Amino acid sequence: MALATxxxxxxxxxxxxxxxxxxxxxxxxQFPTDDDDRPITVRHLDAQLTVLRAEAQTLRAEFRTExxxxxxxxxxxxxxxxxxxxxxxxxxxxxxxxxxxxxxHxxxxxxxxxxxxxxxxIHALAGEVAATNVAVRAMGEQVAEKIGAASTAARNWIITxxxxxxxxxxxxxxxxG
Numbered sequence: 001m002a003l004a005t006x007x008x009x010x011x012x013x014x015x016x017x018x019x020x021x022x023x024x025x026x027x028x029x030q031f032p033t034d035d036d037d038r039p040i041t042v043r044h045l046d047a048q049l050t051v052l053r054a055e056a057q058t059l060r061a062e063f064r065t066e067x068x069x070x071x072x073x074x075x076x077x078x079x080x081x082x083x084x085x086x087x088x089x090x091x092x093x094x095x096x097x098x099x100x101x102x103x104x105h106x107x108x109x110x111x112x113x114x115x116x117x118x119x120x121x122i123h124a125l126a127g128e129v130a131a132t133n134v135a136v137r138a139m140g141e142q143v144a145e146k147i148g149a150a151s152t153a154a155r156n157w158i159i160t161x162x163x164x165x166x167x168x169x170x171x172x173x174x175x176x177g
Contacts, residue, residue: 003028003031003032003033005033008028008031008033011024011028012024012025012028015027125170128170129167129170132170133163136159136162136163137159137163139162141159
């Protein structure tokens with residue numbers, strides 16, 4: 001119970017002559033000056049601390065539960081994200097493999113087409129060369145007849161020279177065109 005200031009002063013004036021001022025001041029210090037300044041007993045303090053400890057334990061348990069739930073949720077989210085990324089990587093890999101196969105087939109078709117065209121061109125040129133060889137040989141025979149007295153070796157040399165000249169001219173024409 002709180003003692004008002006005027007009550008304190010009255011008790012000090014009245015009891016100081018009997019017990020002494022210091023003893024009365026010690027006694028009055030045991031009484032609070034207002035209701036917020038009252039003394040506490042050990043039993044009351046222990047009871048309040050027990051309540052606070054129980055509340056702290058409850059809060060600690062709640063925090064642990066929340067943390068565990070958050071941890072579990074985050075771990076699941078990481079697993080889900082990892083699975084999604086793996087699936088995306090696999091889809092991308094599959095798409096790239098298909099693209100590579102398609103490109104490979106296209107390139108093989110282009111190579112085959114180019115090879116066929118080149119073979120046809122070579123075949124056509126071989127025909128032209130064969131026809132030219134026949135014409136050159138015939139020209140060589142005509143030249144040899146005109147030379148008349150030339151030996152067979154000279155005739156063969158003239159034909160070879162004509163064929164070599166024509167082959168060189170053909171190579172130069174192909175390189176230029």
